Amino acid sequence: MYILIYTIFSGLAILPLVLYLRNPYFIQDLRYTLTCIAIGFRLERVKRSKPFYSMLDSFLDKVKVHPNKQFILFEKSSYTYRDADRESNKIARALSQHAVLKEGDTVALLMGNEPTYVFVWLALAKLGCAAALLNHNLRSKSLMHCFSCCGAKVLLAASEFQGAVEEVLSSLTEHGVSVYLLGVEEEGNTEGLKTLSNNRVQQTSDKALDTQLRAKVTIKSPALYIYTSGTTGLPKAAVITQERLYIASNMQAIAGVTSDDIIYIYLPLYHTAGFVMGLTAAMERGSTIVLRRKFSASQFWDDCRKYNVTVIQYIGEIMRYLCNTPKKDNDRHHKVRLAFGNGIRADTWSEFLERFGDIRVCECYGATEGNIGFVNYIGKVGAIGREHFLHKAGFPYALIEYDTEREEPVRDSKGFCVKVPQGETGLLVAKISSRAPFSGYAQNQQQTDRKKLKDVFVKGDQYFNSGDLMRIDHEGFVYFMDRIGDTFRWKGENVATTEVSDHLIMVACIEEANVYGVKVPGHEGRIGMAALKLKENMDFDSKATYEHVRTSLPSYARPRFIRLQKSLDVTGTFKQMKTGH
């Protein structure tokens, strides 16, 4: 009897040890599981809510709970939650009077990062309208294209973009679009260009709007149109429904952000990272935002210190830019505890932690239009996420064999796709279902269909083709390997451009490298070209570069052409553009 009790007790005592040995990430896994269950319950409640409980309602609840809490800090001004609510009431009233907006309309925004961007979006939500977030770097034909594919009848532009608007004004008016310029002091009168001056907005009542104005909004209504750059062709407008907005806005909760945090938002608000993962997710948390017009590597940490920032976002190359700034004594002097984002390379990750101190890096993966995401909630360096049984049960996905030469998934004799063995690289596909819908691109059925893969494992099923090659190791960590299209073939071998650039930047004189394949007459495939940006005040060291490339890369992967450039072309989210195809 005693023996039995003894055995049970000692068994209990070593239970944590056993769990730990079987899975050293047990505690984090458990915490993640609980968070996901909580979010799942919240989402179910939102789905059943009548009237529909949108992100706007989530914001309005925060206004009720803490009206005087700081919401947006921007340059020299600051706005509380109540301020933002009132400002957006005024804009909504002014818009509904002058622009004759009605529920269900889409309004395009052409603005830079500023508090008014947030107020205007809240105003549109209060009127039951969807917002199309235009990339303000676009001009003429591309701008017109983005505008027309969301079907907007109204364009709201910040006065700084008056020139860009005037270029396309005649096409816009031809299509029956009303254009309003915001942020001007007085009413102006250019032919076809209306103004909604600050004076007029400030004279409008700030009383709350009738919720009847947005009574028809449901969880399936489009909330936003966000443009994805894509590797080819013109930008495509991804439809972000209220449901997707809600799910994606829970990203900060998953990453461990709380309402006490102060979040630094410098990424453009016209992209998912800035607007959804940053802004609306912060609204969901009820936290404080430090908004910045645009990223500045030299100002970054000063801003963090000045505003007591605790959470930062990153994307693509930002972390490397930060690591490349000159070292300072106060590099570790800040309150940033968490960085979340996407696309940090393993070497930069380690360097970042070494230099800037103990910051938890939470790498997330997900495409704007995709129906699948991963979160590396463990902080395992280099991984973009971790498999989780709940996630897998609710949102089935697979890595399948991909033929890079024929640029399509491998099919077996029955015509079905083939899962890769654990630990090997495959194309990530995610099942399209009512729980994981793929809303596609607005008014672009062809591109929408191209992202769908049919008859993947059984006849009639449909999967979203992420276009990303991944690897999942034996512990369940997910690694991003490459993006389809970011590879080229030379001498019958695949060359991953990111891999080559990773090696090039290890050479002392090289700051950035953009690698792509170019055609040479009389040869099959493409040969490697590397566009390089050198570090400040350094000359190109051809000998060191050659030696490094020769020793670190197989012969077929070595770039044969080098271009030295003052700067490399990057898109708004700092992804390198692969030109020269």
Ligand SMILES: *[C@@H]1O[C@H](CO)[C@@H](O)[C@H](O)[C@H]1NC(C)=O
């Ligand atoms: C930042 O925190 C310090 C110390 O906690 C405080 O004295 C200071 O006022 C804070 N700054 C801002 C902008 O909130």
